[in-house]
Amino acid sequence: MMLDLFIDLSLFTMLVATGIAIVKMRRLFGVTMMAGVFSLLSAMLLVTLDAVDVAFTEAAVGAGISTVLMLSTLTLTSRIEKKPVHTPWIPLLVVTVTGAAIIYGTLDMPHFGDANAPAQVGVAAQYMERGPEDMDIPNVVTYILASYRGYDTMGETAVVFTAGVGVLMLISGLRRRRRKHPKDEGEVG
């Protein structure tokens, strides 16, 4: 019990420290690296919540791919953040109000591990109960995602596909293939 509390507190302290460091830094290369650290810390928090699959994804996507993509973006823009021209008070007010609203919203959420939480009393209980005989697959997350909720996961895959197509259309510089006419040789549409 004490150990859990200690781990939670130290992880959250490091998370906040990383956040403050990101705000303070001006060199965007360092900011990118700190964002990766932030993702890794979040992944560790998810491990303490026993959500290993989510932690895995967070570590791979948040710390791995996002860092690379932000670095690739950095090579296309400037490396140093500009000094803000406005006073920081209005953004601070907006952040405080939004944060307060979010915290107020969490008050209505069920407690951690609450047996009567909506997530526990819905179909999840049935999935857990019938899964082992229906599927014969030990990993609950896998069989719920790929089989019981296979339709949703197909949607997710389509979302990933759509995101990729969107990025390619915006920045890849691919050009429409055109049949070669002798006239517009060398000119690409």
Add this chain to the structure above:
Amino acid sequence: MHHHLILRVVTKMLVAPIILFALYVQFHGDFSPGGGFQAGVIMAVGFILYGIVYGMEKVQAVLPAWLAHKMMALGVMIYASPGVISLLLGYNFLDYRFISPHHPSHGQHWGVFVVEFGVLVTVTGVMISIYYAFASRRPAISDEEW
């Protein structure tokens, strides 16, 4: 990146284990954490690491951009294919029991296997394509930035 000897050597050693680990995450996903999404990202990371250190030409010789683009759509098609086949055979969409009607859990195994493979192909393709799209806008990160 030509004089970063340590990076080049370490990269060369790491790429194969990264891809192997991606395959482990993919095909061991029934028993341990992970699945198509995570495996796809890890697989893409292997290629991206190689691309960062050795340059775009080298990595595109292994996995050309057109192939990564085709993989994006191919994965969704692989995912949807058991669904379409199950519809044609008179089952519900993505009802994997059609694969072995007498032993439903075997059908589930194969169904999950196929759709997770579809996810792997799409996620790998998308991640690598996005990286290619960003990285081919300009030469890679210059040596002073490291």
